[in-house]
Amino acid sequence: MSASRPAFPMHVSVEEARAMLAALLPGPGVEAVPLARARGRTLAADLAARVSHPSATESALDGVAAREADTLGASRDAPVRLRVVGESRAGVPFAGTVGPGECARIYTGAPLPPGADAICPVEKLNDDGPEHVLLRRPASPADVRPEGGDFRAGDVVLRAGLPLTPPRVALAAALGHPEVPVRRRLRVALLSTGDEVREPGEALLPGQVYDSNRHGLTAMLEDCGCEVLPLGHAPDSPAALETIISGAGGADLLLTSGGVSMGRYDFLRDLLMERGEVAFWKVRMRPGGPALLGRWQGLPVFGLPGNPVSSLVVFHVVVRPALSGQPVQTLRLPAATPFRGLPDKTAFWRGVIRDGRVEDYGPQGSGLLRSLSEANALVVVPEGPGVEAGETVDVVLL
Numbered sequence: 053m054s055a056s057r058p059a060f061p062m063h064v065s066v067e068e069a070r071a072m073l074a075a076l077l078p079g080p081g082v083e084a085v086p087l088a089r090a091r092g093r094t095l096a097a098d099l100a101a102r103v104s105h106p107s108a109t110e111s112a113l114d115g116v117a118a119r120e121a122d123t124l125g126a127s128r129d130a131p132v133r134l135r136v137v138g139e140s141r142a143g144v145p146f147a148g149t150v151g152p153g154e155c156a157r158i159y160t161g162a163p164l165p166p167g168a169d170a171i172c173p174v175e176k177l178n179d180d181g182p183e184h185v186l187l188r189r190p191a192s193p194a195d196v197r198p199e200g201g202d203f204r205a206g207d208v209v210l211r212a213g214l215p216l217t218p219p220r221v222a223l224a225a226a227l228g229h230p231e232v233p234v235r236r237r238l239r240v241a242l243l244s245t246g247d248e249v250r251e252p253g254e255a256l257l258p259g260q261v262y263d264s265n266r267h268g269l270t271a272m273l274e275d276c277g278c279e280v281l282p283l284g285h286a287p288d289s290p291a292a293l294e295t296i297i298s299g300a301g302g303a304d305l306l307l308t309s310g311g312v313s314m315g316r317y318d319f320l321r322d323l324l325m326e327r328g329e330v331a332f333w334k335v336r337m338r339p340g341g342p343a344l345l346g347r348w349q350g351l352p353v354f355g356l357p358g359n360p361v362s363s364l365v366v367f368h369v370v371v372r373p374a375l376s377g378q379p380v381q382t383l384r385l386p387a388a389t390p391f392r393g394l395p396d397k398t399a400f401w402r403g404v405i406r407d408g409r410v411e412d413y414g415p416q417g418s419g420l421l422r423s424l425s426e427a428n429a430l431v432v433v434p435e436g437p438g439v440e441a442g443e444t445v446d447v448v449l450l
């Protein structure tokens with residue numbers, strides 16, 4: 053690493069880090085996907101209904117369709133007798149008309165025959181011979197579903213930018229779209245670095261560690277809708293690292309973990325500083341201070357620190373919002389315990405939300421991966437003296 057004054061910003065704020073990463077990422081592209089692959093994607097254009105729903109005025113119940121006026125006053129003691137003139141089934145409507153004193157048998161979702169304006173459910177009537185029924189309750193217009201009562205052909209029902217949750221996938225189908233335009237997923241190449249890193253299941257020698265970063269980051273990337281290109285693991289060798297990262301072409305971003313701090317074997321840092329480009333090094337945050345942003349042969353590279361908590365926290369509060377375009381979701385909660393402040397860094401302390409307040413989780417070491425599973429929140433303490441119990445703090449949910 054060069055000892056001369058760096059030609060790039062150092063110690064940027066969390067907000068600057070986010071914005072600088074977002075600025076290096078490509079703009080949103082659009083692709084069409086079939087509904088079977090639409091879940092979790094983000095809609096890229098407004099979707100209008102191609103049909104009305106319901107497509108016809110129809111019954112909400114199994115029963116008979118009748119004229120409400122004929123049935124007013126019907127009761128158990130004074131049932132109203134109607135003549136059955138036909139049947140309307142979903143998909144097979146009654147061809148005739150329901151006249152005064154008449155009704156048609158009808159089933160849920162079947163078109164209401166002309167002349168009828170109300171429904172009496174089957175539980176509230178009895179057959180009276182083969183051609184008549186006795187209604188013990190008036191037929192009700194409330195059980196008629198009007199054509200287009202849900203949406204009408206041409207209505208814009210789903211807006212660009214909405215995440216396609218399972219109910220919205222169903223709605224897109226009901227609107228008549230076999231495929232939907234969605235934002236292209238960003239392709240993120242993922243690489244762990246360090247001679248000591250091993251795959252879970254392999255034997256572990258003293259000083260070695262299982263690659264929790266790769267698996268945690270893969271899950272986080274998939275969770276925010278990215279396509280992951282797994283590059284595996286690079287040993288502490290500049291030549292091997294260079295070969296591997298030069299093979300990440302086609303990705304929108306290379307995300308690495310490890311090798312960005314002050315150590316002699318932090319080769320990713322050296323490679324970008326000496327032969328690539330660096331956009332910033334170090335963020336005013338803890339954990340995660342050593343994070344680095346740069347480019348290698350035009351490909352944006354975000355170097356997460358190797359410490360497991362640091363890498364996942366930086367991903368959560370810097371990388372994820374830049375990739376997804378969605379701000380970090382925070383809550384304002386009262387602090388149940390004091391939280392230490394740092395003079396020149398925003399702290400993201402692990403906390404536990406209990407009974408509407410947030411308390412200090414306790415041990416805050418960046419190697420304590422277990423804490424990220426036992427804590428359920430990151431308490432954001434701005435640069436400065438810290439927070440007293442009873443004060444209100446910003447909390448990021450984990």
Ligand SMILES: Nc1nc2c(c(=O)[nH]1)N[C@H]1C(S)=C(S)[C@@H](COP(=O)(O)OP(=O)(O)OC[C@H]3O[C@@H](n4cnc5c(N)ncnc54)[C@H](O)[C@@H]3O)O[C@H]1N2
Nearest residue numbers: 244261262263264265310311312313314318357358359362
């Ligand atoms: N003299 C200084 N030393 C350190 C500083 C500093 O400012 N001055 N910063 C510390 C901070 S803060 C962090 S965070 C770490 C980050 O270091 P690196 O990004 O260079 O990461 P490594 O040294 O490669 O590894 C650190 C730690 O994490 C473990 N690790 C690495 N990769 C993985 C993985 N894929 N899965 C699980 N664990 C991993 C590695 O074994 C080390 O224990 O630097 C501090 N040092």
Ligand code: MOO
Nearest residue numbers: 339340341362418
């Ligand atoms: O990010 Mo480092 O892990 O602050 O300790």
